[in-house]
Amino acid sequence: MKEIKTVGMYETFDRSGKHTRATHYCAGCGHGIVHKLVTEAMVELGLQDRTVIVNPIGCAVFGYYYWDCGNIGAAHGRAAAVGSAVNRVRPEAVVISYQGDGDLAAIGMNHTFQSANRGEHMAVIFINNAIYGMTGGQMAPTTLVGMKTKTSPFGRDPLTMGYPIHVCETLNQLRAPVYITRVSVADTRRIMQAKAAIRKALEIQRDGKGYAFVEVISPCPTNLGLSPVKAAQFCIEQMEQEFPLGTLRDNTKEADPRAAPAPKPTPQEYFEAGETALPPAVVDPDFKELRLKFTGFGGQGILSLGICVAEAARMERRFTSWYPSYGPEQRGGSAQCSVVISGTPIGCPAVDHPDVLVCMNRPSYERYIGDVVPGGLAIVDSTVPLEVKPPEGVRVVQMSAIDLAIELGVPKAANTMMLAALMELGATGLKPEHLQAALDASFKKKPELVEKNRALLREAVSWLKSHT
Ligand SMILES: Cc1ncc(C[n+]2csc(CCOP(=O)(O)OP(=O)(O)O)c2C)c(N)n1
Structure with a gap:
């Protein structure tokens, strides 16, 4: 051939x-x-x-x-x-x-x-x-x-x-x-x-x-x-x-050739251009990855609570991801988010088996408590009856988030109460000052609420001290 x-x-x-x-x-x-x-x-x-x-x-x-x-x-x-x-x-x-x-x-x-x-x-x-x-x-x-x-x-x-x-x-x-x-x-x-x-x-x-x-x-x-x-x-x-x-x-004749592309910003420049300039995460293979899940109704501040923890992790220069999931309803549907805190880049931001579970309502407790890993922790609002048994080796702490927030006159701050519990129980492995700073930062646009929430946080910590 x-x-x-x-x-x-x-x-x-x-x-x-x-x-x-x-x-x-x-x-x-x-x-x-x-x-x-x-x-x-x-x-x-x-x-x-x-x-x-x-x-x-x-x-x-x-x-x-x-x-x-x-x-x-x-x-x-x-x-x-x-x-x-x-x-x-x-x-x-x-x-x-x-x-x-x-x-x-x-x-x-x-x-x-x-x-x-x-x-x-x-x-x-x-x-x-x-x-x-x-x-x-x-x-x-x-x-x-x-x-x-x-x-x-x-x-x-x-x-x-x-x-x-x-x-x-x-x-x-x-x-x-x-x-x-x-x-x-x-x-x-x-x-x-x-x-x-x-x-x-x-x-x-x-x-x-x-x-x-x-x-x-x-x-x-x-x-x-x-x-x-x-x-x-x-x-x-x-x-x-x-x-x-x-x-x-x-239009071949009239068309202008493409301009040379603008030089690409470095990752550092991306960070600095962001709203909250922070140095990038530091690789630390010895850090034990922590996977958290925050669950409840839409409107309870579940997603903001997750952001707050992720922000605190970012301040500690950990790798972190925040991954929300919620229904189409504006209010009242279920809401949850996953947060991963790691010493190395994160592969999967979804958390199916959390080390730490926060539940702000009964349906989410019943749905997710069985997923917590042995040795894990669940922080559950005290209005939730613990009829479903947690898996072996999972510690459950009840926190009066909803009722205490109402008692303190700020019903919307139930998530701040939960943050206090996470902080007091050392559940995130993050420094309290970073959690505090992240909470402050979340009220950047409403500075009048910063002091208020700090005070609420202190009240919640003292409630927890006297109830655990
Ligand atoms: C998401 C998804 N939907 C449907 C298919 C099935 N599928 C494979 S090729 C094709 C259409 C091919 O027709 P065309 O694009 O006209 O190309 P042709 O084969 O005629 O060259 C379809 C529907 C697929 N592979 N993936």
């Missing part, structure tokens, strides 16, 4: 394991042609080393087995988001987002629209074959009216299924895109035009000029149930009626 030198593509399709030169595409499919056009444009423009192709899910999911350049696989519909990310962290890269019509115009439509609106620097190659190929022929957003698919067996009825979506026209209402065009690979003449469009989209990336969108009308014989020749005819005779070929916008 004559040796054929391939540039920009791997010589063999190794997914099949036997160094085969066959592809996974069906006979007559447009994907293979477009792969070749993208490769040629990339190589001719000398962009192979700078190119990152993003392949989401769809028939083209195996792009990385074919293209000899940078590749990233993306979740279904998320190529635009992944491409945007590559764009941000590697501004020198030439990003190509290669997507099917299901991927780009159904599950990924919002990503498509928003990334185009942001004018992300990428060339989007949009394969419009009017159907979901990979999954076996379901209706796509681009399926023609009356067209039969697996999920429109009587033909697409606009009354219940809407009309075909014209993506180029939709994007053409946005200001940012530089180039929007629709081409086809249904015959040789069209393929040459498609090549020119793809090349232009890549030139725009090479020159850092912005967002380029190339829609390619592409045959899918297998799922259209047509021979390759008939499928190509279908593209020309029917698809082009709905999706006329042509360039909707070409």
Whole structure:
């Protein structure tokens, strides 16, 4: 066999394991042609080393087995988001987002629209074959009216299924895109035009000029149930009626090349730009990680209590995370948050098995007490009946948070009472002065409450001293 030198593509399709030169595409499919056009444009423009192709899910999911350049696989519909990310962290890269019509115009439509609106620097190659190929022929957003698919067996009825979506026209209402065009690979003449469009989209990336969108009308014989020749005819005779070929916008000349990106702020600068400038955490592998969970009703100050503890940990230069979870209700639903305090970067901020559990109401006590680890501590409001037994080896302390706050005339300060209990019982391993400072800081916007809460904290500590 004559040796054929391939540039920009791997010589063999190794997914099949036997160094085969066959592809996974069906006979007559447009994907293979477009792969070749993208490769040629990339190589001719000398962009192979700078190119990152993003392949989401769809028939083209195996792009990385074919293209000899940078590749990233993306979740279904998320190529635009992944491409945007590559764009941000590697501004020198030439990003190509290669997507099917299901991927780009159904599950990924919002990503498509928003990334185009942001004018992300990428060339989007949009394969419009009017159907979901990979999954076996379901209706796509681009399926023609009356067209039969697996999920429109009587033909697409606009009354219940809407009309075909014209993506180029939709994007053409946005200001940012530089180039929007629709081409086809249904015959040789069209393929040459498609090549020119793809090349232009890549030139725009090479020159850092912005967002380029190339829609390619592409045959899918297998799922259209047509021979390759008939499928190509279908593209020309029917698809082009709905999706006329042509360039909707070409601002290549006027578009300014991207300005050099501003130097990235250092982590220290990020910190200093924040509201509470603090030095970063210090690695201390000997520090025993502490996992806390705060639970109760929304409105009881559960989330603020967690923030307060996390802030105190930050002041001690520990790694810390605060992870809230609450229902959609503004008041009265359940609320909880997880706080992790660690001597090393935190992997998971969710706390399923806390060392310390704070419960401000009965349902949360009953729901979470069984999760506390042996040797752990639960601080439970004294209004909660302890009918459910805590696990072996778990200490339960009842704190009069709600009633004492009412007695002291500040019902909203029940969470400050709980903070006092955490402090007095040494439950967080943090210095009392840091917990105090974090509490003060939480009232930064209401300075008149700082003294008040300090006094409440002292009252709560003395209550606890006389009751434990
Ligand atoms: C989140 C998610 N939803 C659904 C699927 C199933 N799925 C895989 S590919 C695909 C559509 C493929 O069609 P298209 O994007 O038009 O690409 P083609 O295969 O036709 O090239 C779907 C729905 C999936 N993989 N992930």
